[in-house]
Structures are given as structure tokens and as C-alpha cells.
Amino acid sequence: MQILLIEDDDALAAHVANGLRQSGHVVTRCRDGRHGLMQVSSESYDVIVLDRMLPHVDGMKILAALRATDDETPVLLISALGDVDERVKGLRAGGDDYLPKPFAMSELLARVDVLARRKAPVVESGFLHHADIEIDTLARIVRRAGQRIELTSREFGLLVELVRNVGRVVTRSMLLERVWDYNFDPQTNIIDQHISNLRKKLEIEGRASPIQTVRGAGYMINP
Numbered sequence: 698m699q700i701l702l703i704e705d706d707d708a709l710a711a712h713v714a715n716g717l718r719q720s721g722h723v724v725t726r727c728r729d730g731r732h733g734l735m736q737v738s739s740e741s742y743d744v745i746v747l748d749r750m751l752p753h754v755d756g757m758k759i760l761a762a763l764r765a766t767d768d769e770t771p772v773l774l775i776s777a778l779g780d781v782d783e784r785v786k787g788l789r790a791g792g793d794d795y796l797p798k799p800f801a802m803s804e805l806l807a808r809v810d811v812l813a814r815r816k817a818p819v820v821e822s823g824f825l826h827h828a829d830i831e832i833d834t835l836a837r838i839v840r841r842a843g844q845r846i847e848l849t850s851r852e853f854g855l856l857v858e859l860v861r862n863v864g865r866v867v868t869r870s871m872l873l874e875r876v877w878d879y880n881f882d883p884q885t886n887i888i889d890q891h892i893s894n895l896r897k898k899l900e901i902e903g904r905a906s907p908i909q910t911v912r913g914a915g916y917m918i919n920p
Contacts, residue, residue, distance in 0.1 A: 703733035730754025749776035771812035
């Protein structure tokens, strides 16, 4: 895989890059945030390993810039800021995983492999329909009341799962496994953030979002 490593600590970067290369990956390393931002804007990678605290441009700003363009390259955040609040901030900002320093190389390799296995949602060809929502799963087009709605791939996958299960609660764990295609802490807020964005996009022409929160369980669309 092509992996971008953005880490200013030379010793740590050398250790991580060596471990990744020994596992058969191709690694590009950036020493500061400015060069990292330029690299993510100009090249494509399978996984990005991103330090949170970088010179010139902070890692969170790099992540924000990446997600602002709907680039969903998996990002593994690494940081000495390892408490729960900091991990939550990183995940809410668009990180896919968060590994506090210091860490074992074997764990980083395992997390990178898991992120690499993550795929864009796979849906069967055909159409899904509920009330005024129409989904063309082949062309990946969504319309509500005839109006086309532009969704990211994750938002599209979430909507497909909810419409396929109208009247049934879809748990956060189910959505993580089916849309992100890997297991994650079901308490993470990554699902809530994407659902929030999806709801806003579905609120057109005074129509409320059909997505309901089932407290303590997950989400559903009422029949």
C-alpha cells in the first residue's frame, strides 16, 4: 500500500517507516505540517498516519482540509495527547482511528491493516424507495421529492442501510460494520457526526429528516 506518514519526530518516523516498509508498504514521509498539507493535496494514498502536533500546520488542520474536500482516505491519528477527550476530538474531526503515544509497532501495523481493509459501501444495483426518497444504488444518486441530494460515500451508505431497514432499529455497531467495513468502538461519535450531516441534507423544502434517534440503541426510519 501507499502510506503517507506525517511525523516531525525523526527517530519515531524512522521507526514507523521501517516497520511499515518491512511489512511491504511504500512509505512517503513528511517532516512538518506544511509539507504534509501539500502532499495530501497533490497525491493519493491508501492510508495516512498523521501526528496531531506538527510544526507550521497542526495535524488537525490537515485533517480538516482533507475532509473538507470529501476525501475519505483512512487517517490514523497518532499523538502524545492520549486522554479520552483528545481522542474524541480527533475522531469528531474526521479521524478514522486514534493511537496514543507511546505505542507498539505491532499495534500500529494492525490498525493500518484494518483501515486499509475498509471499503466504500458496496450496494446492489437497483433502486430503493421510501416515501419521497428515491435511491439509485447503481448510479449512487439520491432524490427527495424529486430534488437531487449530494451525499458523500459514507452518508450514502448510511442512508441505504436505514432505508433497507425501514421500521427496524439499526445500531451504531451495525452501521460501523456495514458502512465502514471494520469494527470500532461503538461509543465513538463518528456515526453521530455523519448522521447529523445526513439529516441536514435531507431537510429540504420544509420537510423534516425521516431519520429518528432511538436513544441508547441506534437509528431508524419509521415505516
